[in-house]
């Protein structure tokens with residue numbers, strides 16, 4: 001099916017409350033690219049940088065690509081469809097850099113680890129993404145590394161970054177930036193947005209009228225790994241939202257981030273609801289992966 005993009009006018013974008021839930025739902029559908037006559041890689045190359053001996057599941061849930069020396073064969077063993085680079089060490093800095101250059105969006109953190117060397121490597125990766133102007137999603141151990149050196153993300157350039165902390169990670173970040181300000185999420189500049197996950201998902205951007213909160217649609221079952229699924233989905237929707245050129249004014253980046261985060265949040269919750277309906281308390285994150293198709297169809301119709 002071919003999607004026609006509706007380009008919002010500047011007036012529409014700056015209108016108060018333009019991103020109502022209805023508008024966000026409509027825009028989420030608009031960013032989905034059609035698959036017609038595409039070659040592999042044309043709808044996006046998302047790299048998930050993470051994985052360690054302990055946490056090999058996280059990058060698997062997160063997405064397609066992982067970079068980690070010893071965990072790589074294990075992660076590869078989960079699925080032959082994954083492209084897994086075993087280079088997650090400072091020793092391979094130039095290889096990592098070359099891979100980053102090729103990606104449309106970088107997701108850093110799931111299962112990466114919190115040892116001193118791993119934290120330093122995450123910070124290097126963020127610096128490299130900054131200089132390459134890569135759209136960036138920071139999750140899990142990426143957020144931990146960020147909380148040990150919050151300045152590394154300061155003034156991140158367009159096309160920006162999205163942080164995806166759970167409640168505890170958000171509290172740690174707020175403590176680290178030592179902020180009593182309710183607008184703590186503006187600390188890193190206008191191109192960095194934050195999705196705080198939990199019973200209620202809340203999205204914060206520098207353009208406050210594009211903020212939103214989302215309740216419901218999931219289940220009460222909280223299974224380890226569903227945050228990783230959200231991070232991978234965020235990478236994909238972020239790429240699509242940026243490419244869709246939803247509006248062409250000074251707020252276009254924040255609109256794209258808001259729509260991408262909304263799509264990722266709705267999508268993760270819908271996968272959760274479908275998996276819970278089938279598995280109840282026995283549900284695990286892998287069950288959610290089996291519900292990607294039905295959830296995608298329900299939300300985006302393609």
Ligand SMILES: NC(=O)C1=CN([C@@H]2O[C@H](COP(=O)(O)OP(=O)(O)OC[C@H]3O[C@@H](n4cnc5c(N)ncnc54)[C@H](OP(=O)(O)O)[C@@H]3O)[C@@H](O)[C@H]2O)[C@@H](O)CC1
Nearest residue numbers: 055056057058110111112113140141144168169224225228
């Ligand atoms: N299958 C796999 O491979 C999976 C692997 N996973 C991987 O596991 C790793 C850990 O990720 P998680 O999401 O488990 O971190 P979570 O415990 O939320 O801590 C976040 C922050 O909150 C803090 N903190 C913790 N407890 C607290 C408390 N009671 N009260 C206050 N603070 C508290 C805690 O700080 P700390 O106490 O450790 O200093 C931490 O900074 C990560 O690599 C992830 O990707 C997962 O993705 C799941 C599936």
Ligand SMILES: Nc1ncnc2c1ncn2[C@@H]1O[C@H](COP(=O)(O)OP(=O)(O)OP(=O)(O)O)[C@@H](O)[C@H]1O
Nearest residue numbers: 166197198199201218219224225226227228230268
């Ligand atoms: N109590 C809840 N009820 C419904 N949905 C929830 C609840 N808590 C989290 N979610 C949903 O689960 C997804 C992941 O959020 P979560 O807080 O579990 O992340 P996380 O702790 O980083 O996950 P992970 O275990 O993968 O590290 C989000 O889409 C969020 O909306």
